[in-house]
Amino acid sequence: QQQVKQSPQSLIVQKGGISIINCAYENTAFDYFPWYQQFPGKGPALLIAIRPDVSEKKEGRFTISFNKSAKQFSLHIMDSQPGDSATYFCAASRGFKTIFGAGTRLFVKA
């Protein structure tokens, strides 16, 4: 019940394309869904986050789509750039407890 399932494990996208990463959760008590970006040798950094009372949140080229009834949410990276190449983690949290997905390695080809 505490799991967050993330897919795909890895993703290769052409420069300018759309990168889509999907996550699903089980526990309906989660009330905050952040996405983190991690570059090699660095700690994760918050990219964008959403609460379940909205279905979509957009910040620049990054959009979270949230489907509360399906208990799914996804990250869309528009106009993907080589600099976006990193590992992306979705997460679900309530209070201080955050459960992370296993991560998606994104590689954007120039």
Next chain:
Amino acid sequence: NAGVMQNPRHLVRRRGQEARLRCSPMKGHSHVYWYRQLPEEGLKFMVYLQKENIIDESGMPKERFSAEFPKEGPSILRIQQVVRGDSAAYFCASSPPVPGGNTEAFFGQGTRLTVV
């Protein structure tokens, strides 16, 4: 304002030795979280501490692992009698106190522990 500082960045220990990982939270942050990241896996919650208190240690192995966050000084994650399976990246995160709500946690760069 310096970010979350973890040291050492890399730590090599022989089986049976002790490993001490340090984390200095961001200024003004009184909440510290420790996570473990195995290769090709996400971050696994280990423990949540506030100054001088362990709030939740449900992710900590029952033996050999301990954590503290003293009134003065950094938070320490201690692993006694390390085994090869302890090899991982250990990340610390900190956040300010936000009563009842979610707040962004800022991560350090991690300590990569290798047990040989």
